[in-house]
Amino acid sequence: MRRIDQxxxxxxxxxxxxxxxxxxxxxxxxxxxxxxxxxAEGDNMNVHFYQGKGLIVEQxxxxxxxxxxxxxHRVIFIDDCGLFKAGGDKLAAYLEEACESTIxxxxxxxxxxxxxxxxxxxxxSKGLCIEFPTQDDRTLFRWVASRIKKEGKQIxxxxxxxxxxxxxxxxxxxxxxxxxxxxxCLNKPSIEAADVxxxxxxxxxxxxxxxxxxxxxxxxxxxxxxxxxLITAKEEPLRILSMISRQFHYLLQTxxxxxxxxxxxxxxxxxxxxxxxxxxxxxxxxxxxxxTLRQAMEQCVEAETAVKTGQLAPNVSVEMVLxxxxxxxxx
Numbered sequence: 001m002r003r004i005d006q007x008x009x010x011x012x013x014x015x016x017x018x019x020x021x022x023x024x025x026x027x028x029x030x031x032x033x034x035x036x037x038x039x040a041e042g043d044n045m046n047v048h049f050y051q052g053k054g055l056i057v058e059q060x061x062x063x064x065x066x067x068x069x070x071x072x073h074r075v076i077f078i079d080d081c082g083l084f085k086a087g088g089d090k091l092a093a094y095l096e097e098a099c100e101s102t103i104x105x106x107x108x109x110x111x112x113x114x115x116x117x118x119x120x121x122x123x124x125s126k127g128l129c130i131e132f133p134t135q136d137d138r139t140l141f142r143w144v145a146s147r148i149k150k151e152g153k154q155i156x157x158x159x160x161x162x163x164x165x166x167x168x169x170x171x172x173x174x175x176x177x178x179x180x181x182x183x184x185c186l187n188k189p190s191i192e193a194a195d196v197x198x199x200x201x202x203x204x205x206x207x208x209x210x211x212x213x214x215x216x217x218x219x220x221x222x223x224x225x226x227x228x229x230l231i232t233a234k235e236e237p238l239r240i241l242s243m244i245s246r247q248f249h250y251l252l253q254t255x256x257x258x259x260x261x262x263x264x265x266x267x268x269x270x271x272x273x274x275x276x277x278x279x280x281x282x283x284x285x286x287x288x289x290x291x292t293l294r295q296a297m298e299q300c301v302e303a304e305t306a307v308k309t310g311q312l313a314p315n316v317s318v319e320m321v322l323x324x325x326x327x328x329x330x331x
Contacts, residue, residue: 003128004030008037013073015098016127018106018120020084023132025171027107030130031077034105038075046071051079057090064094064102074102084111088119095122134169136272144174151182154190161276162193166200208243209280212251215296215325216287223322237314238307241321245300252293254281259290296325 007013017034019027039047046068050060060076068074083091084106095104104127111120113131123129135143141164148155155163163181167174177200184199185191207226214222230240250271257267268278285293303321306312312320 001026001030001130001132004033004130007128008033013038013103014128015100015102016095016104016106016123018084018108018123018127018129019132020106020108020111020129021132022109022134023171024109025175026132026135027109028172030132031105031107035075035077038073038103038105040071043071045069046074047077048075049077049079050081053080053082055081055083057083057088057094060091061094064104065099067099068101072101074099075105076102077105077107079107080109081106084108084115084117084120086117088117092117092119092122095119095126098126135171137164137169137277138272140164140169140171140174143171144178147175147178148191153182153185153188158276159191159193159196163191163196163200165277166196166206168205205243208240208247209284211322212244212247213284213287215322216284220323224319227318227322231315237318238304241300241304241307241314241318244318244321245297245304248293248296248300250281251285251288252290252297254278255285255288255290255293258282258285292325296321299324 004017019030021027035047048063055078060078064074064076066074081088098104106123120129141160144160144164145155148160163177164174167177181191181195181199185195188195207230211223211226214220214226227240231237250273253271254267257270262270265275267282268275271278271281273281288296299321303312303317307314307317
């Protein structure tokens with residue numbers, strides 16, 4: 001992200017940018033930064049936007065070869081084109097010797113740094129690729145704190161942690177919840193815990209935490225009840241499974257670090273979590289042995305594979321996981 005800021009500050013731009021990853025909020029923010037820096041307001045002659053699959057690559061290449069009209073650059077924004085996964089070889093070949101007056105800005109939310117496509121490799125070698133992963137808890141804490149300060153409000157650390165615990169790690173969702181909270185506390189100098197409780201709904205993260213906690217106590221019935229509540233709330237079974245797997249991943253890490261003697265802030269630092277959240281994991285992992293946590297992660301992977309290969313329906317797969325993960329006790 002700093003490299004984009006440096007390019008904007010210096011006015012020396014790469015000819016190709018790829019902004020990708022799971023954090024859509026930051027991708028949109030930095031795409032808009034590039035747009036503001038590269039495109040004159042109201043310039044419809046030299047700025048082009050393409051979105052979705054089915055692009056005609058030959059048309060894009062013809063456009064890229066056209067010199068800009070009374071401007072330094074022609075800028076082509078291409079969002080979620082699918083070419084980084086398949087079908088991008090022709091565009092990759094063109095980008096090897098692309099017109100120097102044309103700047104490409106690609107955005108994609110589904111590819112990752114392990115992508116092996118020719119287009120990804122070409123963009124990586126010829127341009128600037130920046131991954132925007134899901135931000136860790138400490139980064140989100142600092143970001144939310146700065147947003148609240150900018151709004152002229154005060155908030156205690158404990159209340160801020162309460163706010164984050166009620167949200168997913170998606171920055172766009174957090175931004176929307178913050179706006180609701182600011183409106184609710186419009187005439188108040190401070191945001192209190194009661195305000196957070198009044199405005200913020202319990203997130204899927206909290207529900208999954210309670211679900212896994214129920215499994216730790218061997219209460220499969222309660223775990224299934226929480227799961228069905230999430231399904232009723234229109235959450236996708238595979239997303240729930242992914243969140244359960246993530247929870248067990250953190251619990252296994254926590255358990256292993258505790259066994260190595262890590263405690264408190266040192267443990268939180270190793271996990272990349274805030275002390276508040278790390279403390280919750282410490283309490284929860286006591287309900288599981290390391291063997292059980294490993295087995296739970298393996299079951300989640302097997303369940304996801306079974307769904308993606310068509311062996312099991314998503315609902316059935318998740319229910320089997322919830323019924324078979326047991327409580328092996330602490331060790």
